[in-house]
Amino acid sequence: MTNLPQFSRALLHPRYWGIWFGIGLLYLITLLPYPVIYRLGRGLGKLARRFMKRRVRITRRNLELAFPHKTAEEREVYLDKNFESVGLGLMETGIAWFWPTWRIQRWCDVSGVDQIHAVQEAKRGVLLIGIHFLTLELGARMFGMNTPGIGVYRPNDNPLLDWLQTWGRMRSNKSMIDRKDLKGMIRALKQGEIIWYAPDHDYGPRGSVFVPFFGVDEAATTMGTYTLARMSGAAIVPMVPRRKPDGKGYELIILPAEFSPPLETPEGTAIWMNKIIEQCIMMAPEQYMWLHRRFKTRPEGVPARY
Template sequence: MADNHVYPEFERAMLRPRYWLTWLGLGVLYAVVLLPYPCLHKLGKGLGRLAMRFMKRRVKIAHRNLELCFPDMPEQERREWVEKNFESVGMGVLETGMAWFWPDWRIERWCRVEGYDNMIAARKDGKGVLLIGLHFLTLELGARIFGMKNPGVGVYRPNDNKVMDWIQTWGRLRSNKYMLDRKDVKGMIRALKQGEIIWYAPDHDYGPKSSVFVPLFAVEQAATTTGTYILARMSKPSIVPFTPVRMADDSGYVLYIQPMLEGFPLDDEVAAAAYMNKVVEKEIMLAPTQYMWLHRRFKTRPEGVPSRY
């Protein structure tokens, strides 16, 4: 492995009192996800509805994002979407534990994959694969499902809490070869050129640096990363979107692997960002209430333009 591969090791310092609450929380999460999945489905949704009472600011952000993206949506429907979205927030907490702690047989029991032939086709010529995975609240579990069949290279933001950083990396390495810091663009390009699969999320607002303003749903000027363009231009990978969707009942999950993208612009970063946002829109609409609407997606504005929040 190269020196920049992320693999934090356990340290005795992680046993200090400052981390005891973290260990307690992880222990509770581990114990809870031992429950049968139908119980987890009910518990997660209830946890999410409870969270709405304490996360008022995030409720407002989710409501505002939906208002900006879908201005013609009736107010009552928007409120229903927000409530379902927070049910997904609660489920997302439990799904993180499922992704990190469940054995393979249990993942296989409750999850299935559609479109696996698309991944076979993308890998056929030995090229690397830029796997476009959005910030769905099911993302941790989706990555585990995908990685069980297609171990690749995980891209993540290191956690400031040493225990959380260690446990999330350990959990993600159950279905990844190694991890890279999301700022390590050179490492991503190198991995893609070596024929690896790189998970990449281009759908959040990462600030004005390395972003351009292009449409997203009804928002005409959404700050959108040029990272996809840079990775695609430098390494010429196959680009494949994937989306994990939780079934409305308690029957489990479907991971949709989409066909390779055709005609991705490699000579214009603005056109590339606009193209990618169309892909983002399509994937979000597979399960819109399971998307992470809590993020201030439109916080970055052109200079002199007032905040949308």
């Protein structure tokens, strides 16, 4: 596990000055009133759509695959709102990392914390399903302010960004753990800890099964949920951090705990988990991270989707 990182003077090297400038600018923006931050984020997202051509194509393709029953016009509305959400997501990362607790509490509502308490009273670990919404960073901060846990993450290749994201995420959580450290996650869950885990992305063919997800019949889905829950005995608790309409703040919704998830086969668990993830995404579909290639991995010999 990763504890609070120590700052190194090496992070002040000139090669990082551009990043420091961006961090400083983001910090200054977070000092502004929230309605101003909200407008800036939406504007940044609209601007990003004009320049992030490849990500626009990926997002459009994901929406085509996930929602084949919708018209092209309906999917374009999703796409427009999704890129506004991309810009807001950057601002919300700054909010999550830099705002004091009292200010976050002013703009955020949390419901369902009793679900976590119920699992803890049963002396069980909590496998917290944290889906890749663009509000992800702020959602983790909101959750940790109420019931601190352990975040699962991929260390960043850039030392400065790795230090910053670890520092930011640990403002209200206990520690971080590398997503490859399966034994460490199982050990923590057996000890009754809360592990933030995101099984909704395409992590490649290794350790995955092909099961339905939205409009795709064979979507590569991690077997991690099956392995973690089966080997630790943890309960599974989904959560949804979503933005309220018209810049009115945020809400973190902790959904009912599942004490007896279906764990007969990896495929059965993945099918069940994907249905829950779909339900969560549809609570704020325009705020989901559609700009990643969710359906890139294909069964052997099957043509690529992108």
